[in-house]
Amino acid sequence: MRILLISLMFVCPLLSFAQSAVNSDSVTSSRGLRGMYDKVTIFFDSTRVKGHDPRYIEMPKRPWSAMVQTAFDQTDLKMNSTMDGSQFPQAEAGEGIDWNPRILTKTSTSVGAWVGYRGHGIGYAVNVGGDKGTSLTLTSTGKFYSLNFRYHTFKTDEPEVDMKIHYKDEDTGEMEVLADKDKYYLMDPIKARTIYLNGFYIFNYKRFSYAAARRQAVIQKRSAGSPLVGVSFFHSKYDFATNYDADFVMMMSKVGCIKQWQASLSAGYSYNWVPAKGWLVNITALPSLTFYDKIKVSLYDSNFSRKMFAATDDEDHDFVKYKKLWVPEEDLNKIWRKDASDEENTERLNQYIADKGDELGYCNPEDYDWDYAFIRSDKDFQLESVGKQNRSGRVSVNLDARATVAYQWSRYFVSAYAQFDTFSYKYKTGKGHINDWCAKASFGIRF
Secondary structure: OHHHHHHHHHHHHHHHHHHHHHOOOOHHHHHOHHHHHHHHHHHHHHHHHOOOOOOOEEOOOOOEEEEEEEEEEEEEEEEOEEEEHHHOOOOOOOOEEEEEEEEEOOOEEEEEEEEEEOOEEEEEEEEEEOOOEEEEEEEEEOOOEEEEEEEEEEEEOOOEEEEEEEEEOOOOOOEEEEEEEEEOOOOOOEEEEEEEEEEEEEOOOOOOOHHHHHOOOOEEOOOEEEEEEEEEEEEEEEEOOOHHHHHHHHHOOOEEEEEEEEEEEEEEEEEEEOOOOOEEEEEEEEEEEEEEEEEEEEEEEEHHHHHHOOOOHHHHHHHHHHHEEEOOHHHHHHHOOOOOOHHHHHHHHHHHHHHHOOOOOEOOHHHOOOOOEEEOOHHHOOEEEEEEEEEEOOOEEEEEEEEEEEEEEOOEEEEEEEEEEEEEEEEOOEEEEEEEEEEEEEEEEEO
16 A cells, blocks of 8 residues: 555656646646645655755755666576485485576666656666566655665576486495586576565664665765664565476476565665765665565476376386477578567467477487477476465575765766665575666756
8 A cells, every 4th residue: 555655646746747837827737736746746845855964965956857777687586496216217215306496587688767756756667688577666765764666577488407416326326416507498488576665764864865875866965874774575476387387397396386475674774975076976785684484385296297207217208209399490490580579489389380290300308409399289288286385484684785876967967776685585395595686877867
């Protein structure tokens, strides 16, 4: 509810400002939308202007600001799971596989814009390079508080998998470990979203302004810092429960969807350094203690998994040989077009396999190549829901670190901003972490 109210507070001034610009002489406007605009801006001005030390903080005459920005970001989910050797044919005691799947997105490039009134605003960005995704941000920064909300969605089809196989050497009889670490290419991308809400209280608000550092909404004239205390909420969802990804679900110990909720208390410090007129360097560190940590996983079985763990090696070998069709490279180049979406390319590939599946040769499992071998159809991999598990995590320590370098002259400003967040979790059967970082470059103007 609070986020909805804040969103309305951001949107109403924008709409009323545009309306008042058109009907500035209208009596109806002054009583209606213009009146609402005046009330909202007076409220924002009162929360911003009063109580500052003018030797340290200056309020710009132009309250509105807009900026265009380009950003680089990456999200990294790492967890561990174990496949007991008893699942494999003819496995001996102690043999098995330790999987440490790492859903690491590509470093993505996005372009976007932000507009706001005295540090209260809304921004939106779209990925133009790397993984597909979008990001929505809402910001409300008063003189003694800062509240930030980010909603990020993305897709990735190249998770990195760290694998360790425990096996008994036939010659020595000793347990050995074979380790491998590589990217895993998925037919269907993993769909992911993260929601991050962070708010903190600024103690030394008379001489320190976080709005000067983050949105250049005010001007920090002298160096100053402040202790911070706050709360944060984090939610993430990673969904790869599709028939095409049945092999990856099997590797994840039947996990096909991961949801996480965390709530934390934080305490830290932020400092604005003013080395020269117009310049500002900010460093903020907010370590936090998680007091609520919950993970919910959805489990799936499949005919693929049952075949892979067949009673004999021959059945397993025949299954792999049957499922992987070898598509000639020249045909694949015609099917998989760079200017088309993955959905369109997949649809063409499925139609090609349906039409020519009987004419295609099978991929030799001993010489397997992901680039030219494909399953016959998604119906050959059928996921079946087998329940859900809830895991309550233990207390963990997370980190929110931020840095800004900005320069402003006249009504213009440029800035470079970086943020790194880590969210750790630990429960009885495993542990892991989520790392999320972004770096932004912005150009803005006040009006």
